[in-house]
Amino acid sequence: xxxxxxxxxxxxxxxxxxxxxxxxxxxxxxxxxxxxxxxxxxxxxxxxxxxxxxxxxxxxxxxxxxxxxxxxxxxxxxxxxxxxxxxxxxxxxxxxxxxxxxxxxxxxxxxxxxxxxxxxxxxxxxxxxxxxxxxxxxxxxxxxxxxxxxxxxxxxxxxxxxxxxxxxxxxxxxxxxxxxxxxxxxxxxxxxxxxxxxxxxxxxxxxxxxxxxxxxxxxxxxxxxxxxxxxxxxxxxxxxxxxxxxxxxxxxxxxxxxxxxxxxxxxxxxxxxxxxxxxxxxxxxxxxxxxxxxxxxxxxxxxxxxxxxxxxxxxxxxxxxxxxxxxxxxxxxxxxxxxxxxxxxxxxxxxxxxxxxxxxxxxxxxxxxxx
Numbered sequence: 001x002x003x004x005x006x007x008x009x010x011x012x013x014x015x016x017x018x019x020x021x022x023x024x025x026x027x028x029x030x031x032x033x034x035x036x037x038x039x040x041x042x043x044x045x046x047x048x049x050x051x052x053x054x055x056x057x058x059x060x061x062x063x064x065x066x067x068x069x070x071x072x073x074x075x076x077x078x079x080x081x082x083x084x085x086x087x088x089x090x091x092x093x094x095x096x097x098x099x100x101x102x103x104x105x106x107x108x109x110x111x112x113x114x115x116x117x118x119x120x121x122x123x124x125x126x127x128x129x130x131x132x133x134x135x136x137x138x139x140x141x142x143x144x145x146x147x148x149x150x151x152x153x154x155x156x157x158x159x160x161x162x163x164x165x166x167x168x169x170x171x172x173x174x175x176x177x178x179x180x181x182x183x184x185x186x187x188x189x190x191x192x193x194x195x196x197x198x199x200x201x202x203x204x205x206x207x208x209x210x211x212x213x214x215x216x217x218x219x220x221x222x223x224x225x226x227x228x229x230x231x232x233x234x235x236x237x238x239x240x241x242x243x244x245x246x247x248x249x250x251x252x253x254x255x256x257x258x259x260x261x262x263x264x265x266x267x268x269x270x271x272x273x274x275x276x277x278x279x280x281x282x283x284x285x286x287x288x289x290x291x292x293x294x295x296x297x298x299x300x301x302x303x304x305x306x307x308x309x310x311x312x313x314x315x316x317x318x319x320x321x322x323x324x325x326x327x328x329x330x331x332x333x334x335x336x337x338x339x340x341x342x343x344x345x346x347x348x349x350x351x352x353x354x355x356x357x358x359x360x361x362x363x364x365x366x367x368x369x370x371x
Contacts, residue, residue: 002128004102011035011042011074012104012132018047018056019076019139024190025050025219028291030077030107030140034060036098038071050219055080057089061096069097076136078107078129081115090116094123102128104136108147142193142293145314151284154312156297156304157188158332159319159358165329166301174205180356181319185298186213188317193292194224194248198303202227202234208243209298224248224292228283228303232258232269241265250283280310305333308345313365316347320359 018033026032026048034056036044044067046059054062057079061068079089079101093101101120106129107113120127137144142153159177160166166176175182189195195209209225211218222245227234232253234240240247247267253259259269272282287295297307307313318332338344347363354360 002130004128004131007037007040008074008102008131011037011072012076012102014042014045015056015074015076016104016132016135016139018045019136021047021217022049024216025221027051027193027221027223027293028143030143032056032075032077034076035074036060036064036068036071037074038064038067043067043071050221052086055086055089058086058092061092064096070099072100072102073098074131075101075103076132076139077105078103078112078114079116079120080107080109080112081119082111088116088119090119094120094125098125100126100128102131104131105129105133108144110147140293141314146288146291146293149288151281151288151312152193152292152295153314154284154295154297154307155188155192155315155317156299156307156313157185157317157319158304159321160332161321161323161325161329163324163326163329164332165325166332167330168325169328169330176321177319177358178321178356181321181358181360183213184319184355184360186211187216188296189223190216190218192223192294192296194226194287194294195296195298196226196228197297197299199227199229199231199234200302201298201300202229202238202240204300206239207298208239210243210245222246226250226287226295229253232262234262236261236265236267241267250286280306280312284312301331301334305335308333308365309335311365315350316361316363316365318361318363319355320361322357322359 015033015035019031022031029048029051033047035042044060044064046056048056057075073093079093081088081090117127145153158166190211225240225247227249229249229251232251232255249262249267249269250272251269252272262269346366348366349363351362
């Protein structure tokens with residue numbers, strides 16, 4: 001195992017900071033940062049900002065100029081080795097005369113997956129990897145999820161009262177959480193490739209599901225909005241279709257007139273096999289084929305519970321408001337009745353913090369206990 005120095009860690013840390021500047025805008029590409037260091041000082045930096053634009057390595061090399069010859073490049077992801085909308089970064093690094101390339105983690109894209117490192121090594125460049133790999137993978141967890149398992153990384157977001165209720169018995173739910181929590185949700189949407197909900201939520205709340213915070217730098221990218229609508233009951237007059245940006249509906253309805261009406265307002269309707277719109281794993285597999293990395297679920301208790309029951313949730317974010325709605329109010333998630341505690345769905349806290357007057361709980365699933 002390579003013994004990395006304190007300077008190696010410092011420069012890779014800086015590369016990770018640079019990569020974070022593309023947090024909201026690189027999708028479907030990964031977030032990548034690069035620092036070129038010569039004679040113990042940075043001579044060039046770059047980050048990938050948007051799909052189709054220059055990669056982090058190209059930006060850092062352009063900034064470094066002739067100082068890149070004999071230098072070390074720190075990159076948060078294995079340099080690409082294929083021609084896409086931009087040339088291979090491995091070739092650019094080799095051509096610039098780099099002596100050493102340190103990357104945090106290998107690229108899971110099969111077009112790269114070791115090929116970038118091999119191309120550099122074959123060209124006489126010293127190549128090292130594994131430095132701050134966990135942080136680099138966490139920064140691109142959706143990209144890794146899509147390539148490794150064929151479906152996006154899934155986050156379920158809900159707002160609830162202290163007694164775990166998400167709406168009054170009459171369906172009213174605006175607003176359970178305060179303005180700071182709602183602003184925080186804008187950030188979650190901006191990070192996501194898509195925001196997914198169900199037809200019941202659209203009919204009840206008529207949401208827009210857009211990113212409305214201008215301070216979040218999407219650089220023109222608009223997250224896809226997805227509605228699971230098995231019977232195609234969403235109306236073309238819904239606010240979803242009055243906002244800019246794409247909308248995708250999954251259905252197994254055979255109602256051609258309803259499809260035509262929705263397509264007339266700009267929606268894409270994806271017909272699934274009989275019952276397929278309720279097959280959540282099949283829906284996520286289709287989203288993976290479409291190149292989506294991260295999906296945020298903002299839905300009611302039935303759909304949220306469905307994702308939990310199916311074992312498809314990667315992270316659960318709950319905004320807990322300091323009030324109670326009573327036992328007849330809508331539950332957090334609808335899940336099957338259990339007879340044994342060993343069958344319960346279990347989660348582990350990864351973050352707990354106040355957001356305004358509310359508490360934001362972030363949890364990830366753990367293995368269910370044996371009965």
